[in-house]
Amino acid sequence: MLCLPALVCVIIFSYGPMVGLLMAFEDYKPWQGISGSAWIGLDNFKRIFDYEESTQAIYNTLIIAVIKIIVGMIVPIFMAILLSEIRMMGVKKSIQTLVYLPHFLSWVTIAGIMIDILGLDGSINHMLTHLFGIKPIYFLGDPELFRPTIIISDLWKNFGFSMIVYLAVITGIDPSYYEAAEIDGATRRQQIRHVTLPSMLPMIIVIATLSLGNVLDAGFDQIFNLYNPLVYSTGDIIDTYVYRSSLLNGQYGFGTAVGLFKSLVSFILIIISYRIAYKAANYKIF
Structure with missing residues (x-):
């Protein structure tokens, strides 16, 4: 009974709208509805690879998402190790709080700040112009x-949030490992190399493999609030392309087909990533 309200909400808002996926196989017209629109089979999916804009959006999504995943793993690991080496707890907690706070800001807020700072009249261009003589x-x-x-x-x-996960792993390492390494004459760098990193490796493998499911998720909230027609060639991703083609241009069937294509690929990647995580690090949900 306690789970029933949540279950009803999931059915209504998550599974109910999936009836709209039929639009991906139709020449959907709003005034005709789903049941009255002409059935065209896989034509909308074929158009995904016929349009230069859609193929460019897929390419941009892969490039941005893959780089985000790689950089978003390396930097938190590096920062977690550096932060774990700080012995002054006050300084350590202050740095951890400062790098973690941006995670709670919405992209609408951050986008507004970035537009003010990075605009032609923003503070960065003001500094470049007046201090270095560089054009805006x-x-x-x-x-x-x-x-x-x-x-x-x-x-x-986001790196502050990811860093906390690795900090928790480092905190859980048995101190006797470091004591044994120190007795053997290992320096701090050698202790990090032979004790800290091997202890973090299972979590790194799990996070890396599970990130495969996000290869087609480049961050709609961020890019939607920051991009403009000038950067469509390098910044337009699948989600923003679906938004423009369906909601703005009225190509509801084509937009649904692009979104369904992304969802199917992501679903397959998630299954593969969980299998890899289970084989490599014995990670499983159930």
Whole structure:
């Protein structure tokens, strides 16, 4: 009985709307409805690879998502090890709080701050112009700079949250391992290399493999609030393309087909990633 309200909400809001997936196989017209629209089979899916914009969006999604995953793993591991080496608890807690706080900010808030800072009249361009004599750079309007800007800002926002996971692993390492290494004459670097990193390896493998399911998730909230037509060539991803093609341009069937294609690929990747995590680190949900 306690689970019943939550179960009803899941059925209504998660499974009920899945009837709309039929639009992916129809030439959907809102005034005709799902039952009255013409059935066209897989034509919408074929158009995904016929349109240059859709293939570019898939390519951009893969590039941005893969780089986010790689950078989003390396930096938290590095920072967790550095932070674990700090012996002054006050300094350690202060740094941990500062790097963790951005995780609680919404992308709407961060996007507003970034637009003010990185705009042509923003503080960074003001500094570049007056201190170094460099012409203003439109970071959010230059296709070559948009991806690095997206990746760096995503890293700044989320690496503190990921770092806590690795810090918890380091905290759980048996101190006797370090004591034995110190008795054997190991330096701090050698202790990190031969004790800390091997102890973190199972968690690193689990997080890395489970991240495979996010290969087609480049962050709609972030890019939607920061991109513009000038950077569609490098910044348009599957989610933003679906939003424009379906809700703005009225191609509801095609937009549904693109979204369903992404969901199916992500579903397959999630299954594969869980199998790899189980084989490599004996990780399982049930």
